Amino acid sequence: MRIAVLDVDGTLIAGTLAGPLPAMLAEAGLAPVDRLGLLRRAQVASDPQDPRAAARMNELFAAMLTDVPCRAVSAVMADLWQRQRERLFDFTRPLVIALRQAGHVPLLISGGPEEMVAHLAGELGVTLYRGTRFETADGLYTGRVAATVADGKDGAAQDLVGDERIDWPGSLAVGNSLGDVSSLSRVGRPVLFEPTPALRLLARHHSWPVCDRTSLLTHLRDQAALPVPLPAPVRDVPSAHRAMPVAGAVRLLTERLLAQVGGQGAVTGECCSRVTESALMLTLLRREKALPGMQSQLHAYLSRSRRAADAFDAAVIDATLHGIVPADRHRLIEQTFAGAAQHSSDRKKLALEAILAVVGPEPYHVEAPSHAFEHHNEATWTRLRQIAIHHLHVPEPVAPELTARLLRLTERGQARGIIEGNVFAHLFALLSLQRTVPGHRVIHQGITALAKAVRDDGGRPFITSEEIFCTATAGLALARAGADRQVRLAMGDYLAGRQRRLGLRPGRRTDRHGHHRPRHGLPAHGRPRAIPGTHPHRPTEPDHTPGRRRRGAHLPARPALRADHDRQHHHRPTALPLRPRLPAGGANPLPPQRAESRRHFRTQLEPERSQRHAPRTERPRTRVSTGTTRV
Incomplete structure (x- = not known):
């Protein structure tokens, strides 16, 4: 008889099959919490590769089950299996089918509770399996361990087949830890699946092949002649659709993002x-x-x-x-921070x-x-x-x-x-x-x-709403893509209003460490006129003076009214770059045209600007544009 000895935890399923079981028993009131705590502390302090530590874990878990009805524990295990079955590796079912077709008898042998292994065996259609058994009497657990596989999986395999003679040179074994060494060393085709460091070191000495979840089936097909089905061929994509032009991709993404912007200029999002x-x-x-x-x-x-x-x-x-x-x-x-150094x-x-x-x-x-x-x-x-x-x-x-x-x-x-x-x-x-x-x-x-x-x-x-983050991020992307200006104005107005209601300073933001950084696009005093990622709109004339920019303080907040204001005052939306950085040597001097424009504003335009903001009955019928007066 040719057999295939298959490990379970970490080999056929991600993680451990019965890992959450002790906590679930405690939550269901079937096991005392203090014994759960003792088991947890022992798990943290022990070496998972040490056989004595595994035996100690089994004893502590058996103590948790003392005088607990077997029927109640079985119900909890059935509930756990419904969750754990989704964690089976994609290759698990095809592997078992291919082993049967090749004439191997699959055996599931694990150090976990045998009843949990039975659920997995039923899912895969395997009839021979072995796990740790806990002693019962009168429908209750006694608190003692009845049988384990600590003596070696090769011995457990022989017990499962009974009097049948095992063809060890023609058999196969797949494992990932030192507990699988007894079976790996007996079979003719040992395969290590994502092994632990200790087993990987041993594999170098024995020249055992090492596979992962992407190469296991391919290795068994090529080396063990298993009838593993080939992956489905990749559908040929017409050359016209193989690469979408960047401009087309940007357009599609922009349209999708614009569809997420609500009527008030917000991109909604909720933190779970x-x-x-x-x-x-x-x-x-x-x-x-x-x-x-x-x-x-x-x-x-x-x-x-x-x-x-x-x-x-x-x-x-x-x-x-x-x-x-x-x-x-x-x-x-x-x-917890492993892999997230930033x-x-x-x-x-x-x-x-x-x-x-x-x-x-x-x-x-x-x-x-x-x-x-x-x-x-x-x-x-x-x-x-x-x-x-x-x-x-x-x-x-x-x-x-x-x-x-x-x-x-x-x-x-x-x-x-x-x-x-x-x-x-x-x-x-x-x-x-x-x-x-x-x-x-x-x-x-x-x-x-x-x-x-x-x-x-x-x-x-963590936070009550993600609307500010989502809207600001979407606004920056839409500004870079040159999306509709009125939508961006509405988004800027929404951000400024939300930040004022929260008591924040709209002109500042924080980085990933919580430090303040300047925010391009929102004015420091929180006027609802900013566009995320761009400067506020400016007139078409070259008179970019401070007074001309401060004049926007009286603009209406709603985009429709602001659009009317822009048409009346000949404002044209322009996509201007962000402010250049200051020179390393000191302040940024004004160019001569800007300096002359500033003097012109202070000496001539300021009085006329005051008149324009006078009450309607006293306001003259004049309008200022680029330093000239039109009647």
Whole structure:
């Protein structure tokens, strides 16, 4: 008999088949939370390649199941399988079919719970499988391990086939960890699938082939003569459509983007719920003993999110709901920023440290360099967050001046609702105040404002709306593409109005670190006349004087009225480049024509400009244009 020994976790399915099972059992009330915490801490502290560590994990999981009804656990496993089946690799089903057609008997052997392996075997039509079995009696789990595959997968394979003789030289095995070495070393065709570093090192010694998810089927077709179906041929594309001209692509993208702009000039967008803000909100409500119904809503959202959460979000949820502290907080944060070096500033790392510290059961403490706490020249919400983190970090007793400053900034910022629409910064400010002035009216007012930022799933977002970001980004793109000027004017008016309502300074923006940067296209004093990415419109005459630009302060805000104003005063829209940078040596001198124009404005046009803005009954029938008077 030729067999094919197939590993499961990380080989046929992404991740572990039963990884979320302990947390789901605890959430369903079938396992005590303290035993879940013990299992989590052991998983973090152990080496997954160590067989003794795997045996220890099985013992801890078996202890979780003590006196739990088998029927209830089976229901949870069935629910988990419905989620996990979507994580099967694309090659898994074709691989099993090809193995059968080639005369191999597929065997699924895993260290996970055998009942979960049974679900996978039923999906693939495999009749022989083996996993870890847990002892039962009278329909209940006893808390002990009945059988494992720790003695080697080759022995488990022989047990599965019984008295049949295995043709090991003609057999095949696929695995990815040191637990698969016993079967890989027995078969004639071993294949390593995305192996761990330790197994990869061993593969070099044995000259075992290494494949990934894109090359496994091809390798087995070429080397093991498996009847793997070839991929579908790529449909021939007519040469006329192989490459769209850049101009045509820009036109299509511009039309698509213009269709997203609403009647008020906004590109709408909503920020979805996040684990971080939901956990911070639940922590605040618990400490203030407020809104129990909302606490239950947030608890349910975090419980649902745990199943698909990444490592950091999972740690936040475990700390918030179960009081489980990450074994190595610093290592977890470094892993979170892996592959995103552009976002890994010390201040961002400090923010993640602060999140884990404030929601956890331990006394608040973070470790970060002193410059990470600085809050100079930042946007309001960034400065508020930094002050709040520092307020939490300082040892007792907290200086009254620090509390008074944070209280003043929070009260002033939340007068319009959520501070600058940033739920994250607002929550940190309130949690920091709760340390020194619990029950203060400012905290209750902030909770009232934040309670309105609920999403349909019961969670809280990072920011209340993405309309400002989406509209500004779309406006810059449309300005570069030369889109309709009236649409861009409407978008500029919308941005200026929204920023005024939020209490922001429209002439400034922040970069990815929260520092202020000048915003081209929005005037510093917030007049609703800017176009994202371009200068305000200018007259066709060459008299580009400061007075001529300030004259736009009385322009109507609505695009239709502004268009009438442009026609009456002979303004023509022009696509002007952004201001050139100043010379490195000092100030930017005015050209002679501009200097002469400025003197002309101050000496002759200023009196006439004052007359034009006089009451209608006294206003003369004159109009100024390029320094001449027309009657």
